[in-house]
Amino acid sequence: MFFGGAAAVVLVLLTVVSTDFLGDAIRCVGLLIALYYGVTAIACAWYFRRRQRGSVRELLTRGVMPFLGGFMMLAAFVRSAYDMFDPACGAVRPSAASGGVFLLGVGSVLAGVVALTVLRGRHIGFFRLGRTAVIRLTVTENRTTMRALAIAAVQTTSVPHDLPASYERFAGRVRAVRQAFPHVQLVVVPELMLSTEAPLLPDSGAWLTEAACAVPGALTDRLCALARETGLWLVPGSVYEKADDGRVHNTALAISPNGEIAARYRKVFPWQPYERTAPGDEFVVFDLPGIGRAGLAICYDGSFPQEARQLAWLGAEVIIQPTLTTTRDRERELVCARANAWTNQVHVVNVNAADPAGVGASLMVGPEGIVRHQAGGGEEVLVDVLDLDAVTRVRTYGSAGLDRPWTQLGHYGDRVELPMYGGTFRRAPWQT
Structure with a gap:
């Protein structure tokens, strides 16, 4: 009618x-x-x-x-x-x-x-973030697809001062994850697992030079072969790397499923005065084809907000942070992990060693600073599927639909003087 x-x-x-x-x-x-x-x-x-x-x-x-x-x-x-x-x-x-x-x-x-x-489909950042925004959903066979990274953070221990045994333990953990969680794409273990450092007090100080290896070298050849065998991305904690100049660095690696070294990061902020490795001088990100971009950090790096900010500025959507914390300041590290996640609007995966090598409490934090998983003190595997499109969503609409720090920096950060650094903020490369 x-x-x-x-x-x-x-x-x-x-x-x-x-x-x-x-x-x-x-x-x-x-x-x-x-x-x-x-x-x-x-x-x-x-x-x-x-x-x-x-x-x-x-x-x-x-x-x-x-x-x-x-x-x-x-x-x-x-x-x-x-x-x-x-x-x-x-x-x-x-x-x-x-x-x-x-x-x-x-x-x-x-x-x-x-x-x-x-x-918008080819370049999601074509317009300035925080202004005109389009939500892009790709539907295939009635399912919504997303840029997902299935990750396993293995909270475990090495065999102190036994390099072959520690590698076999690592390889066994990787193969077990592949068997138990076939959807996982990336496996990460604690800092220095393959260099088999002893707990803090029993360390004699000489082990650092004894365990140091060349990168690339025999150890990385084995890691690349393991990645090809399992078809996984591997972040095998970190290793003592002997550089060409004779210095020893605490170095994190990322190995692709094709068996190639995709990234090598030398720890910029060693835990001084206790850690005797030489500091690195650059921040490192690497691409996960078809998924997104990851950044590498190691343990004490997380106490310096400049590191997480720089990795996010370089385009990292997830920060992978192998850790070896044996002391009771772990609570402060957990606070830093959440702060680094939400202030930079990135995922943070911080995996610590289990008892007795470390105090555990590994965790995964989303781009809004919300803890998704947190382990206890013993051996444990944290498995999650990280939605990297959530990083785009949060940076576009704000954390909890409110806070847009990257957008604000993009608007007038280049006019704010930073005396400590002798310059100003610069718009991130991905902020077009």
């Missing part, structure tokens, strides 16, 4: 209102569409003016093309509006001109929708 009444009202209007009146209304709508999209295109070109200096692609896609398109739309608007009110044009030309503008406006709307969909 409702639709029948509505149809009757429309029929009455069509018989009462003249065709010319309806045509003029349509032409006016077309003019307004042309004006709106012309101004919007030129405004976008102005808005992205700083980004246009980065490359030719940026100049074309965010400068030249929007400006030319906006100019053409405004020119069409001005000409068509002039024709409508120019008596010399008669009764036919205004209709043709206005109808053309209307079609152009509708076509621009449709073309804009297609262009936004394509650009």
Whole structure:
């Protein structure tokens, strides 16, 4: 009955209102569409003016093309509006001109929708975070897919001062995870498991140089073979690496399922004065093809907020942090792990050694600082599937839908002087 009444009202209007009146209304709508999209295109070109200096692609896609398109739309608007009110044009030309503008406006709307969909699908950061945002869901066979990283954090121990036995224990744990959790993609174990460091007090001090190995070398050859065998990403804690200059570093490795060393990170912040390794001088991230980007940190690194911030700035969506904590300051490390996760809006996986080598309490934290899993003191395996798209969601809409630290830094961080570092904040490479 409702639709029948509505149809009757429309029929009455069509018989009462003249065709010319309806045509003029349509032409006016077309003019307004042309004006709106012309101004919007030129405004976008102005808005992205700083980004246009980065490359030719940026100049074309965010400068030249929007400006030319906006100019053409405004020119069409001005000409068509002039024709409508120019008596010399008669009764036919205004209709043709206005109808053309209307079609152009509708076509621009449709073309804009297609262009936004394509650009958002290929490069999710095309627009500045915190402004225009599009939620992209890919549905295949009625299932929603996401960038998922299935990870197992193995809280275990090494065999003190026995390198072969510790490697066999590590390899056995990896194969057991592969058997028990076939969906897992990455396995991480505690710091220095393969260098088989003893607990804090029994350490004689000489073991560091005795256990140090070359990277790449015989140990990494075995690790690469194990990764190929199991088809897993491996982060085998860290090892004592003997560098070419004779110094020894505490080095974390990432081995790909193809059996290649994907990343090597030398601990930047050794636990001084107790740890005698030489500090590294760079922060390291690596790509997990088809999934996302991970960053490496080791134990005491987590006490320095600069490390997690730099890894997130480099694009890390998850920070993998092998740890060997034997003392009761573990509670402070747990606080740091949560703080590093939420202030940088990344996942943090911190895996500590089990009793008696360490005090355990490994944990996984989501990008909003919420603890997903936390272990006890003994041997344990934490298994989780990390949604790396959650990092994009949180950085776009805010932690708990509220806080957007990266967006705020992107807005005016380059104007905030940091005397300690002799510079200012810089927009992260992924903040386009």
